[in-house]
Amino acid sequence: METLAYLLPLFSPSILGAIGLGTLGGLIIGALPGLTATMGVALLIPLTFGMAPIMGLNMLIGIYIGGIYGGCVASILLRTPGTPASAATVLDGYPMAQKGEAGKALGMATIASTIGGFVAAVVLALLAPQLASVALKFGAPEYFALAMFGLTIIASLSGDVLKGAISGFLGILISCVGADPISGVLRYTFGVTGFASGFSFTPALIGLFALSEVFVQMERLHLKDEQIVEVSGRWPSKKEMKESANALTRGSIIGTFIGIIPGVGSGTAAWISYNEARRTSHTPEKFGTGYIAGVAATESANNAVCAAALIPLLALGIPGDVVTAVLMGGLMIQGLAPGPMLFQTNPDVVVGIFGGTFIATFFMFAFGMLLIPVFSKILNIPRHMLAILIVVFCFIGSFAINLNPVDLYTMVAFGVIGWGMQKFGFSQAAFCIALILGPMAESNLRRGLLQTGDDLGAFLSGPITQTFLVLTVLSLVWPYIRQRLDNRKAKKKAVTSKQ
Amino acid sequence: MLKINVAKVLTAAAAMAMVAVPAFAAFPDRPIQVIVPYSAGGSTDLSLRLLADSFKRNVKGSTMVIRNQPGGGGSIGVSATVHARPDGYTLGAGAQGPLSLLPHLGGTDYSLEDVEYIGMMSRSLQLLVACKDAPFTDFDSFMAYSKDHAPQIGNSGAGGANHVSAEAFAKAAGIKVKSVPYQGSSQARTACIGGHIDAMVASPAEALTQSQAGNMTPLFLMEEKRIDLFPDTPTAVEKGINFTWSSWKGLIAPKNIPAENLSLLREEFKKAVADPEFQKKMTEMGELVEYADADTLKKQVEADSKTAEAVLRDVGMYGMNKN
The missing domain is CATH 3.40.190.150 (Bordetella uptake gene, domain 1)
Known part of the structure; x- marks a missing residue:
């Protein structure tokens, strides 16, 4: 009954308006490359100073949810991931758009984001305090094992294992640039102050995926490619929904789980979910060619992370990612300290945030679906003009993140690397995964060794560590087992057909 | 006033x-x-x-x-x-x-x-807090433990402010500590609440909510005098260590x-x-x-x-x- 009383104020026009406005604003911010959900939330915090806590916080959550979803728009249409969270969406989203199915790709992204968001929001509302303790089980060995598991995706995502491994190791090597995570020594910065934190992530991704694609397009300019004018409707067919059901379920669960673990983030969730969907699919070869289930897998996972990341924040006072860290600042300014006590001292705020998460997810669905035809119009721009526009966005987006001119060099250099990789068949996805997970693996390995006095045994003990290590081995060996099984089946068939 | x-x-x-x-x-x-x-x-x-x-x-x-x-x-x-x-x-x-x-x-x-x-x-202001399940619960037991162990103290980054303050205290108190760097203070706090490190340097605001929840225990305050927010937490100075x-x-x-x-x-x-x-x-x-x-x-x-x-x-x- 009390809960209901706390929920009712959410439906007052002013609060609904604030959430709606926040979600729409976040959606647009997320859709523009270089403007991230984090930035949107941070810039709007001062606006919420004067608002009541429920209104202000839910507006921020709206921006957060809208912003993470909005990232898929540029990924699908322009191959420009505005956030690391949507980098994996490029893999199938962009080929779909190239086939003239941009509307459907965006539609599926919206549906998947909504499902992922709702699943995580339900978990948040029902189990937040109970699940939060999972977040605390992760020490250095656990994070390291999780990172190792994530890195095995490289093996299964790249067709050519050798080239995939080279891309992966190159990514890890490049992620070593900047301050050493444990000793603080600057590595490979060559005295450039701007590299003190290593290569900035978003500019690197923008270069890797977007600028490289512009180079590829430029090479093809003299070929009279057909302009994509036809943009399919936004609703996926029944058959397509059925094909994606597996990806949606897995994505939502994986996203929720990863979201609860602090500091892992929606980028990792999206890649793991993509890999899982592909591994368990009946038609794994379709992934990466513009397969709708690929979009469903990544987008359901990264939006599930949003709501799930609120679990450790509200229940323990631990922000799971950068955006929730900023949200925590917003809570503190309202005089509310997130943590176990918040549930007792301010149940109205906690319930209000739970409710707001649902409402923001709903708004995200509505606005997303409404805006798809508008977004898709981008593809009507003639290809050579679009290429120039994308280049402009690449530069603005890379600079806007940190206002650091060095980021522009980073973006251009990664553009050239990405183009080279595409040209010679090296996997950009493997490279990207290594960039995300390399630092996590390194810092936790080194931290763990420091804490245990160089005892590697700690990295093999503990149930969570062991589970992830077993999964790591399985995921490496699985392709061979599968091949064997297939071969045996084929042989049997051959034998039976001969008879 | x-x-x-x-x-x-x-x-x-x-x-x-x-x-x-x-x-x-x-x-x-x-x-x-x-x-x-x-x-x-x-x-x-x-x-x-x-x-x-x-x-x-x-x-x-x-x-x-x-x-x-x-x-x-x-x-x-x-x-x-x-x-x-x-x-x-x-x-x-x-x-x-x-x-x-x-x-x-x-x-x-x-x-x-x-x-x-x-x-x-x-x-x-800064406090040294004991993390969840730490082998000490107040200033004296912390010092006693530090006699023959090096407590693991988390910080928000190598060479950062609370890395230096923890080491500076160790120097002033004549004890050895093992500094464990994290990427940012929220990572360190997560590790502290999860009991993966022994102690960390915290702000009064975070120490207050987390100690009420039983996740952290304040050891001492890095000021000259006690503050109203933590009337029972001593300062290092009053314990005879010249450190603020x-x-x-x-x-x-x-x-x-x-x-x-x-x-x-x-x-x-x-x-x-x-x-x-x-x-x-x-x-x-x-x-x-x-x-x-x-x-x-x-x-x-x-x-x-x-x-x-x-x-x-x-x-x-x-x-x-x-x-």
Whole structure:
């Protein structure tokens, strides 16, 4: 009954308006490359100073949810991931758009984001305090094992294992640039102050995926490619929904789980979910060619992370990612300290945030679906003009993140690397995964060794560590087992057909 | 007591402003940019945004815009501040890490010689807290444990403020600690609440909520005297160890700003910090508003810098990033 009383104020026009406005604003911010959900939330915090806590916080959550979803728009249409969270969406989203199915790709992204968001929001509302303790089980060995598991995706995502491994190791090597995570020594910065934190992530991704694609397009300019004018409707067919059901379920669960673990983030969730969907699919070869289930897998996972990341924040006072860290600042300014006590001292705020998460997810669905035809119009721009526009966005987006001119060099250099990789068949996805997970693996390995006095045994003990290590081995060996099984089946068939 | 102070400050500021405004009405005629050397949303960023708000309310015709230039533990933004055009239109947030500590590691392209000071706006008090399931629960048991073990103390980054303060305490107390660096304070806090480290340096705000929940136990306060928020937590000083540490936030500028603009900025800053609304919001965020003028801030920066230098030499990090 009390809960209901706390929920009712959410439906007052002013609060609904604030959430709606926040979600729409976040959606647009997320859709523009270089403007991230984090930035949107941070810039709007001062606006919420004067608002009541429920209104202000839910507006921020709206921006957060809208912003993470909005990232898929540029990924699908322009191959420009505005956030690391949507980098994996490029893999199938962009080929779909190239086939003239941009509307459907965006539609599926919206549906998947909504499902992922709702699943995580339900978990948040029902189990937040109970699940939060999972977040605390992760020490250095656990994070390291999780990172190792994530890195095995490289093996299964790249067709050519050798080239995939080279891309992966190159990514890890490049992620070593900047301050050493444990000793603080600057590595490979060559005295450039701007590299003190290593290569900035978003500019690197923008270069890797977007600028490289512009180079590829430029090479093809003299070929009279057909302009994509036809943009399919936004609703996926029944058959397509059925094909994606597996990806949606897995994505939502994986996203929720990863979201609860602090500091892992929606980028990792999206890649793991993509890999899982592909591994368990009946038609794994379709992934990466513009397969709708690929979009469903990544987008359901990264939006599930949003709501799930609120679990450790509200229940323990631990922000799971950068955006929730900023949200925590917003809570503190309202005089509310997130943590176990918040549930007792301010149940109205906690319930209000739970409710707001649902409402923001709903708004995200509505606005997303409404805006798809508008977004898709981008593809009507003639290809050579679009290429120039994308280049402009690449530069603005890379600079806007940190206002650091060095980021522009980073973006251009990664553009050239990405183009080279595409040209010679090296996997950009493997490279990207290594960039995300390399630092996590390194810092936790080194931290763990420091804490245990160089005892590697700690990295093999503990149930969570062991589970992830077993999964790591399985995921490496699985392709061979599968091949064997297939071969045996084929042989049997051959034998039976001969008879 | 505070009220009287505020009133005095306001009168003084108003008097100064009345003298200053007619003569230099030209400055500032466009927004003043403040470079925050950290990402948007952190405590330094939010504090400066509150200050910008207060500026808008209190200083007629002047607005402040925040520009985030994160990276390199704050060194990238501070470098941009001290190398900006010295006209008073570009200022920077001054923080302990990039000013007092990082230059000792090498690898920064500025030194304290390049910094002009506007004033200090707040201090952040610090406590050493025992983490979940730590083998000690108060100052005495912590010291006893440290006799034959090196407790693992988490910090928010190698060579950062709370790495240096933990090592500085160990030096003063004559104990050994094992510093465990994390990427940022929230990672360290997660590890602390999860019981993966023994202790960490925390702010009063986070220590209060987490100790009420039974996740952290305050060991001692790094001040001269106890504070009301933690009446039962001793200070290191009263336990006979001559050690205090706090971090601070202030406003800095490049050298060689025209003298009249500089003094005007210092007066406006003082006025903005005295604003009650600003003080209220800062307090809610867990910051201790404490105005100090440019000279006091300079002395504080230099004193911290000296302590940090000694500590960093001890742990072998001094000059490690020099080219």
